[in-house]
Amino acid sequence: MMNCAMPPGVCSTGTACDDILADTHDADGRMTLFQSLDDRRxxxxxxxxxxxxxxxxxxxxxxxxxxxxxxxxxxxxxxxxxxxxxxxxxxxxxxxxxxxxxxxxxxxxxxxxxxxxxxxxxxxxxxxxxxxxxxxxxPDDFHARFKALARRYRYVLLNQPSRPVLERANVTWCRDPLDALAMHRAAQVLVGEHDFSSFRAAGCQSKTPWRHLHFIEVHRHGPLVVVDVQGNAFLHHMIRNIVGALVTVGRGERGDDYLAELMALKDRTLADVTAPACGLHFVDSRYDDRWGLPHEPLGPNLLAFLGEWSGERPLPDCPMVEFRRGTPARGCRR
CATH class of the missing domain: 3.30.70.580 (Pseudouridine synthase I, catalytic domain, N-terminal subdomain)
Structure with missing residues (x-):
């Protein structure tokens, strides 16, 4: 059996742990795996x-x-x-x-x-x-909400015939084959400033349905289909309602112009089912660099380790809930 114990203050490389922990950022200012925490000041x-x-x-x-x-x-x-x-x-x-x-x-x-x-x-x-x-x-004038320039979410779909077990709490399961490229094409009409009435929850309390999406991308990585979206702000259930419509496109039930049609209707009752909550991850809030907040690899964590650490295109996390036709599966909080 391998003995993993090391002398105090020494890592497996023989280097003092304090030296490694102190190196918290790479040359581009991104946070590395270990951080040192000051316990004096x-x-x-x-x-x-x-x-x-x-x-x-x-x-x-x-x-x-x-x-x-x-x-x-x-x-x-x-x-x-x-x-x-x-x-x-x-x-x-x-x-x-x-x-x-x-x-x-x-x-x-x-x-x-x-x-x-x-x-x-x-x-x-x-x-x-x-x-x-x-x-x-x-600084005293920093405010987490009001100084945020953008917010970014990733919705993770596990697209395979069998339901997940270990990852069931952090992905939405869709057993039907999805065309991620068709989903991506259909989503591009949402980029920019629009009236998102067709994608807001019935109980949304926002005074205006207008929001500005900076980008929305859909990528497949093996069995994972990830919807990556950033905007200035989002309406209640907006992203989950968009994903519900994109899944309809991905299944081949509607064409690339489907989301444009829905957006023009400005009627939530004519749109698709709301995607389950468990596949949605809030992965970033963007701020001006003057606030001095650390830059981190984006999550979910498996995405970071597979792609973000190396600077490659992110490879999504694999977190369950089946996305059935018409209604989400039971067991996921809405």
Whole structure:
């Protein structure tokens, strides 16, 4: 049996671990695998956090009175570290069952603690499906929501005849063959500023249906079909409703002009089923570089390790829920 134990402070290469941990960015400023966390200097003022979570067990990001939320879990953990109440503000509010690999959060420090204390302390008090990835000091006028320039999501479809087991919580399963190229072509009509009334939930509270999509791409990587979309903001269920329509195109039931037809109708009741929440991942919020937030490989994590680390085209994560004709399978939070 291999003995994995190494002397304290020495890694398997024989190099001091502190030297490796200190090298946290490559030549292009991207974060590398290991980070060093300062445990000496107390952080004060306003802090930004990078937060990752599996949304399966939560009503969504936003705190609700009688339901478990990611916001409540994070605020409880940070309050324990600070020994005082902490309230956080996020870059975006994810729905029930939606995951995040890079949710940006800010809060004002009620008590000085080191970088290591905030990260390790919060994670020690968080449930296993939520984690703080990093913490940074930011100027007092930084705001996670209002200073965000764009938000990016990836929707992951597992397209194979057999249902997944190990990955069932983080992908949507579609047993019917999908034409990813046709889906990509159909989606391009959505790029730009449009009225997305046909793709907003009936209960959407936004004052306007107009949104600006910067790009939307659909790629296949083996059994995975990934819808990658970035915009200034999104309506309630907007991405999941778009994916529902794209799956109809991918199955060959409608042509490349289908989404253009739906958008022109401006009527949600005439569009397709809403795709399940479990395939959706909030992967990035973009900010001006002046705020000094770290650049990270985009998630889900398997995508990062297969493609983003090397600078290649991202290869998607393989997270279940069958996308049946007409209605999503039971068992996935909507």
């Amino acid at each position: 107390p952080l004060t003022g306003r802090l930004a956090l990078g937060v990752e979570y599996d949304g399966s067990a939560y009503c969504g990001w936003q705190r609700l009175k009688h339901a478990a939320s990611v916001q409540a879990a994070l605020e409880t953990a940070l309050s324990r570290v600070a020994s005082q109440p902490v309230r956080v503000h996020a870059s975006g509010r994810t729905d029930s069952g939606v995951h995040a690999t890079r949710q940006i959060v800010h809060f004002d420090v009620p008590a000085p603690r080191s970088q290591k204390a905030w990260v390790f302390g919060a994670n020690a008090n968080l449930p296993r499906d939520v984690a703080v990835r990093w913490v940074r000091e930011v």
